[in-house]
Amino acid sequence: xxxxxxxxxxxxxxxxQLPGIGKRTALRLALHLLKLPKENTTDLTQxxxxxxEQINFCTSCHNLSDVPLCEICANPKRDGSLLCVVxxxxxxxxxxxxxxxxxxxxxxxxxxxxxxxxxxxxxxxxTLEEKVKKGEIKxxxxxxxxxxxxxTTNFYIYKILAPYNISTSAIARGIPVGDELEYTDEIxxxxxxxxxxxYENSISDK
Amino acid sequence: xxxxxxxxxxxxxxxxQLPGIGKRTALRLALHLLKLPKENTTDLTQxxxxxxEQINFCTSCHNLSDVPLCEICANPKRDGSLLCVVxxxxxxxxxxxxxxxxxxxxxxxxxxxxxxxxxxxxxxxxTLEEKVKKGEIKxxxxxxxxxxxxxTTNFYIYKILAPYNISTSAIARGIPVGDELEYTDEIxxxxxxxxxxxYENSISDK
Numbered sequence: 001x002x003x004x005x006x007x008x009x010x011x012x013x014x015x016x017q018l019p020g021i022g023k024r025t026a027l028r029l030a031l032h033l034l035k036l037p038k039e040n041t042t043d044l045t046q047x048x049x050x051x052x053e054q055i056n057f058c059t060s061c062h063n064l065s066d067v068p069l070c071e072i073c074a075n076p077k078r079d080g081s082l083l084c085v086v087x088x089x090x091x092x093x094x095x096x097x098x099x100x101x102x103x104x105x106x107x108x109x110x111x112x113x114x115x116x117x118x119x120x121x122x123x124x125x126x127t128l129e130e131k132v133k134k135g136e137i138k139x140x141x142x143x144x145x146x147x148x149x150x151x152t153t154n155f156y157i158y159k160i161l162a163p164y165n166i167s168t169s170a171i172a173r174g175i176p177v178g179d180e181l182e183y184t185d186e187i188x189x190x191x192x193x194x195x196x197x198x199y200e201n202s203i204s205d206k
Numbered sequence: 207x208x209x210x211x212x213x214x215x216x217x218x219x220x221x222x223q224l225p226g227i228g229k230r231t232a233l234r235l236a237l238h239l240l241k242l243p244k245e246n247t248t249d250l251t252q253x254x255x256x257x258x259e260q261i262n263f264c265t266s267c268h269n270l271s272d273v274p275l276c277e278i279c280a281n282p283k284r285d286g287s288l289l290c291v292v293x294x295x296x297x298x299x300x301x302x303x304x305x306x307x308x309x310x311x312x313x314x315x316x317x318x319x320x321x322x323x324x325x326x327x328x329x330x331x332x333t334l335e336e337k338v339k340k341g342e343i344k345x346x347x348x349x350x351x352x353x354x355x356x357x358t359t360n361f362y363i364y365k366i367l368a369p370y371n372i373s374t375s376a377i378a379r380g381i382p383v384g385d386e387l388e389y390t391d392e393i394x395x396x397x398x399x400x401x402x403x404x405y406e407n408s409i410s411d412k
Contacts, residue, residue: 002299002302002303003270003299004264004269004270004271004276004277004278004295004298005261005270005271005272006272007253007256007257007260007261007272008257008261008270008295010253010256010257011253011254011256011257013253014249014250014253014254015250015254017246017250018235018238018239018250019234019235019238020231020234021235025226027296027299028225028226028296029224029225029227030254030257031294031295031296032224032225033224033254033257033258034257034258034261034270038258038259040223041254041255041257041258042255042258043220044220044221044223044224044251044254045250045251045252045254045255046251047213047216047217047219047220048217048220048221048236048239048247048250048251049247049248049251050213050216050217051213051214051216051217051236051239051240051247052239052240052244052247052248053244054213055211055213055214055240058210063210064209064210064211064214064240065210065211066211066212066213070210071210072210088237089210089214089237090233090234090237092210093208093209093233096208097208
């Protein structure tokens with residue numbers, strides 16, 4: 001693709017650095033900004049710069065936060081005996097929107113993935129152990145994705161926490177609610193037969 | 207979706223203003239920027255601001271250009287008897303990449319679309335008529351999309367240029383090269399039977 005303007009070419013090449021955005025989409029976004037008033041572009045770039053320059057992490061759960069202690073960690077009404085281990089902020093948002101969890105979170109900031117060069121030392125594991133040492137937490141809930149890397153990470157943390165005699169659980173895996181059996185992939189279906197639960201436990205409480 | 211950070215929320219809401227980007231994608235883009243060095247964000251926002259502040263249009267063809275006369279219009283080797291009328295810069299890029307057109311372009315900057323509030327007065331039509339008046343142009347090629355609005359625009363321009371006794375043509379419409387007949391939509395297929403061409407003309411010259 002040849003551009004008639006170097007400015008446009010620069011903008012397009014910068015936008016394509018973002019994940020999931022190709023050259024055509026980048027061009028569409030750049031041309032869209034050109035059609036809008038200048039303020040729209042200034043507002044957009046200002047918000048991105050502010051985010052990148054000023055963002056901080058909660059000192060307790062390591063979630064993104066503007067203040068040293070995030071809203072969830074600063075809420076004394078939540079259940080201090082439950083700690084939910086998640087990968088990043090998106091998972092906190094997803095779980096919070098279910099309204100089914102009232103404990104606190106611990107954001108790892110990634111999962112162990114040797115292919116991507118992420119090892120245990122890159123995750124927020126030390127502070128997790130410190131929290132457990134305090135003795136208030138009764139149950140750790142692993143709420144990572146259902147991938148091999150997540151399984152590795154779960155097991156690594158499980159080993160670290162073994163000496164503390166704390167109960168650990170993982171979110172249930174199986175056929176998504178509302179899904180048809182015939183369209184479920186074989187691994188999920190096979191696993192959900194092997195890991196079947198007593199019927200009384202399977203009744204939805206909603 | 208509830209965010210733990212106002213800065214993140216602002217950035218996400220600004221990004222979702224862009225066409226085709228929803229809240230989830232916006233969050234993914236914002237978190238991606240946070241994982242990269244600060245320079246990446248600065249480069250991105252700088253290039254967008256530069257684009258919006260400094261971009262100009264070619265005084266001849268109205269294409270986006272950093273200089274008063276764009277590269278194509280400033281090229282004396284192109285064929286001054288052919289003028290290709292297109293909607294915007296994306297069409298110029300698309301046609302240029304085919305390497306099949308050696309004339310000049312005229313960018314309308316839109317097409318007549320009453321629903322979107324775009325009338326003839328919003329398009330670069332006066333300068334088109336002026337170009338034709340000079341007498342150098344022998345053929346105007348309509349290269350707009352194959353939509354109703356584009357057809358209306360073509361006809362409007364056709365009427366304006368009628369007094370000048372100039373030949374007009376439109377890019378060929380029909381079954382895309384390489385497509386299978388059975389998967390072609392009925393309107394295209396029906397039209398391509400009605401508007402069939404002499405066999406000799408249909409042989410590809412590639």
